[in-house]
Amino acid sequence: MNLCCRINGVEMTLETDPERRVVDLLREELGLTGTKEGCGSGECGACSILVDGEHRLSCLMVAAQLEGRAVTTIEGLGEPGRLHPLQEAFVRCGAVQCGFCSPGMILAAAALLKKTPHPGRDEIRQGLSGNLCRCTGYQKIVDAVETAAGLTNPDGAPPTAPHARPALAEEGEASRCAAPAQPPPPPGGHSARLRRGGQVRHRVLLPRSLAELWSFLEEEPGARVWAGGTDLSVQLRVGRAVPPALVCLERIAELRTIEEDADCLRIGAGVTLGRLIADPRIGDDLPVLKRAAETLGSPPIRAMATIGGNICTASPAGDTLPPLYILDAEVELRSRTATRSMPIGSFITGPGTIRREAGEILTAVRVKRPAAYGLQHYEKIGQRKALACSVASLAALLRLSPEGTIEAIRLAWGSVGPTVVASPAIEALLLGERPSAAVLARAAEATRHTVSPIDDVRGTAEYRRTAAANLLLRFLHGALAQR
Ligand SMILES: Cc1cc2nc3c(=O)[nH]c(=O)nc-3n(C[C@H](O)[C@H](O)[C@H](O)COP(=O)(O)OP(=O)(O)OC[C@H]3O[C@@H](n4cnc5c(N)ncnc54)[C@H](O)[C@@H]3O)c2cc1C
Ligand code: FES
Ligand code: FES
Structure with a gap:
């Protein structure tokens, strides 16, 4: 396909395979090797780029998604001899060791500061929680982002104002490319119209309305629907899905x-x-x-x-x-x-x-809207704080009377059965009761018998049974304490 997009401020028309992963397009076709590949499955953030100013993972995107978009890689953030304030702050705070994670960290931080110009340390940690570093320790990275935001200044020099930075090139959709392509910036150095052999395995279709979508689905009945691609891209990569075409939903406003x-x-x-x-x-x-x-x-x-x-x-x-x-x-x-x-x-x-x-x-x-319930609750147990697939989870709705009697309750557990486990029997057991120690013990025991988890890499079935029961106990204790 001829892909029209703007990369680091330069309009380009690229001849590429539409299903090519964006990380490969950037690194192998454009020589923009500042974008790293760590895990290839959305878990490390090393491949972070900005697309229309938003933080995206280039290992989970296909080239066709860039049509009409503006991309910023680390090469487009600063200028030779004039670092972006975030890059400067990373150097000044010693937030870099091997440097493998740094481009992704800096672009994630740029997206964060655009939305939240003066984040607190917790907001910085949250904002960078999809980006892993295996050398530096996160303290100095958080310091660097804080410094770049002008909040603190470790060495007494005037704080670097994020607003003083050169304008990012990625804001707004790139114009549709009718104009002749221009060469990409160094270090790519290729002609803007890149030719690549390689067979196209999937067509990638980008309908802009439901009417167009129906036509594409009729044209390609074996096509897979691609929404955010965070699940499907991983399936494609490991060969678990080999569809003749992908139909991207992301441009359908409806x-x-x-x-x-x-x-x-x-x-x-x-x-x-x-x-x-x-x-x-x-x-x-x-x-x-x-x-x-x-x-x-x-x-x-x-x-x-x-x-x-x-x-x-x-x-x-x-x-x-x-x-x-x-x-x-x-x-x-x-x-x-x-x-x-x-x-x-x-x-x-x-x-x-x-x-x-x-x-x-x-x-x-x-x-x-669940108007009849005063309390809504979700808790998930995972193996770490971010990027944690659930080992067990509980969603609950509850209404307590002023005396503490359960007047209405809904419960559903995740990761402890082949699908979500909802249990009208456990709800009935609790309904009309004041949750005494004996009632709670009965509910916990019933939960252990109702769920049907399996052993897997994240936890044993026995652990999950206990976790499911404890999630319920913790929720009810908390609700009673709040009353
Ligand atoms: C690093 C990482 C961490 C993750 N962590 C979590 C987590 O903590 N919790 C969690 O629940 N999930 C997690 N996921 C899984 C995934 O991100 C979610 O399930 C996500 O909501 C999938 O949405 P998507 O739009 O990306 O789906 P896609 O990948 O685009 O599609 C997923 C499937 O749904 C189909 N599909 C999508 N939209 C439609 C539609 N409108 N109509 C018909 N079919 C459709 C697709 O064909 C495909 O089969 C994680 C994934 C990654 C890569
Ligand atoms: S390479 Fe790890 S998130 Fe993309
Ligand atoms: S500096 Fe080496 S991985 Fe972060």
Whole structure:
């Protein structure tokens, strides 16, 4: 394909395979080797770039996604002889040892400072939580970002003002390239029109509306839908999926809206977890869903991953699923000719399996505001603080009477069964009770018998049974203490 995009401020037309990973395009075709590949699966942040100013992981993107976009790599951030304030701060604070993680760290920090010009240390840690460093220790990296933001200054020199930096080249969509291509900047040094042999294995289609999507799905019936690509790209890489074509949903505006009516929120399947978290209606009405989304992956994963992708992946560890189960969410499926809805629990039929027909996509999930419950809760146990796949999780809704009696309760566990485990029996056991030690012990025992976890690399079945019961106990103790 002829790919038109702007890289480090230069308009380019590149002849490349549309399914080529962006990290490979940058490193191998453009010689922009400042972008590193560590894990190749979204877990280290070494391949971080900015796309239209947003932090993205280039190992999880295909070249076609860059059409019309503006990309900044580390080579485009500073200038020879004039470092970007973040680069300067990394040097000044000693935040670099081997340097492998540094380009990714600096670009992640640039995206963070653009959104939050004066972050606190916790916000910096959060913002960089998808970027791993194996040498320096994070303290100096956090110091460097703080210094660049002009908040502190370790050596007494005037603080570096982030606003004094040269304007980033990536803001706004690149113009559609009718103009002749210009050469990329050094160190790439190639002609802008790059030719590459290699067979195209997948077509990559970028519909801009649902009408265009239906046509593409008819043209390529074996195509896989690509939403954020955070799950599918990993499947493609390990050969678990070999579709003839990929249909990217990211440019279909109809899929990216959150709408509300009297008692319901309709969340488009293409809404990213990052947008979901930032929407005040989700925070106000569905804090359990917001909290679950906040625990998913890392900032760049949440910026790319969609709620529709999380539902359709149908993983027992999918973080948005337990909240959606207790909120009685309905999924909306559409094809060119029909629309149908069903409860999420009917849509997901097993680990990785869903009731989706050919020519159909998930367009939205509809969630009622749970007005009858005063307390919404999500807790996940993982092996680390960020980028942790759930070992066990619990989503809960609760209403207590002023005397402490349970008047209404909904419970659903993740990662402790082939799909989400919801248990009307445990809810019934607790309903109308004041949670005494004896009642809590009965509920914990019932939980251990209701869940059906497996042993895997993240934990044993026995550990997960105990964790599921303890999540419930901790939630109920906390709720009673808050009263
Ligand atoms: C490093 C890393 C960490 C992660 N951590 C977590 C985590 O903590 N918790 C968690 O739950 N998940 C995690 N994931 C998994 C993944 O990010 C999520 O499941 C994410 O929500 C998938 O969304 P996506 O838009 O990227 O889906 P994609 O990868 O684009 O698609 C996933 C699947 O859903 C299908 N699909 C997507 N959208 C639609 C649609 N609208 N209609 C029909 N089919 C569709 C695709 O064809 C594909 O089969 C992680 C992934 C990575 C790489
Ligand atoms: S190479 Fe590790 S996140 Fe991309
Ligand atoms: S400096 Fe070596 S990995 Fe971070």
